[in-house]
Amino acid sequence: MDLTAIDTELRERRTHARTQTQQADAKATALAGAVVPGLAAAIAAGALIGLTPAATVVGWTAAALGLAVIGQLGAVVWPRRGTAPGKRHRDSDALLDFLERNDPRVLRAHLAAEVIDLNSILDRKYQWLRRALTTAATATVFAASTVALALIN
Numbered sequence: 001m002d003l004t005a006i007d008t009e010l011r012e013r014r015t016h017a018r019t020q021t022q023q024a025d026a027k028a029t030a031l032a033g034a035v036v037p038g039l040a041a042a043i044a045a046g047a048l049i050g051l052t053p054a055a056t057v058v059g060w061t062a063a064a065l066g067l068a069v070i071g072q073l074g075a076v077v078w079p080r081r082g083t084a085p086g087k088r089h090r091d092s093d094a095l096l097d098f099l100e101r102n103d104p105r106v107l108r109a110h111l112a113a114e115v116i117d118l119n120s121i122l123d124r125k126y127q128w129l130r131r132a133l134t135t136a137a138t139a140t141v142f143a144a145s146t147v148a149l150a151l152i153n
Contacts, residue, residue: 003104003108006108007108007111010108010111010112010115011111013115013119014111014114014115014118017115017118017119017122018118020122021118021121021122021125024076024122024125024126024129025076025077025125027076027129028073028076028077028125028128028129028132029073029077031069031073031129031132031133031136032069032070032073034136035066035069035070035073035136035139036070038066038143039063039066039067039070039139042059042062042063042066042143042146043059043063049150051146051149051150052149052150052153054149055146055149055150055153058142058145058146058149059142059143059146061142062139062140062142062143062145062146065135065136065138065139065142066136066139068135068139069132069135069136069139072128072129072131072132072135073128073129073132075124075128076125076128076129076132077125
């Protein structure tokens with residue numbers, strides 16, 4: 001593979017990873033938009049209607065799971081660095097100086113490290129998102145059970 005093709009492939013992979021990262025953040029935000037109001041409404045409703053002891057335990061379990069979902073979604077959107085080594089440039093002059101004085105192989109290696117870094121971050125984001133979805137589904141089952149127990153009594 002020639003160097004131009006390698007550069008193009010690395011840039012395409014970087015763009016893809018960035019797009020996927022944005023999508024993971026958007027999914028987490030959408031789930032949080034559903035969980036937070038639902039959690040608040042469930043707690044308020046449970047406090048107002050006076051649940052039986054069994055329904056109260058199940059309801060508080062659902063609430064605790066809902067809070068866990070919020071924490072898990074925070075882990076999805078919280079920015080963090082991956083594991084790939086490489087210097088971070090925080091100032092435009094330092095970055096331009098670095099780019100001007102390094103050979104294309106060094107720059108390519110830094111681009112490859114960035115792709116690896118982004119993929120590592122993306123993997124963690126989707127792990128947390130899957131956990132949050134599973135926890136949200138479990139919380140929903142407990143919330144539905146709370147409603148069923150309240151209606152039975």
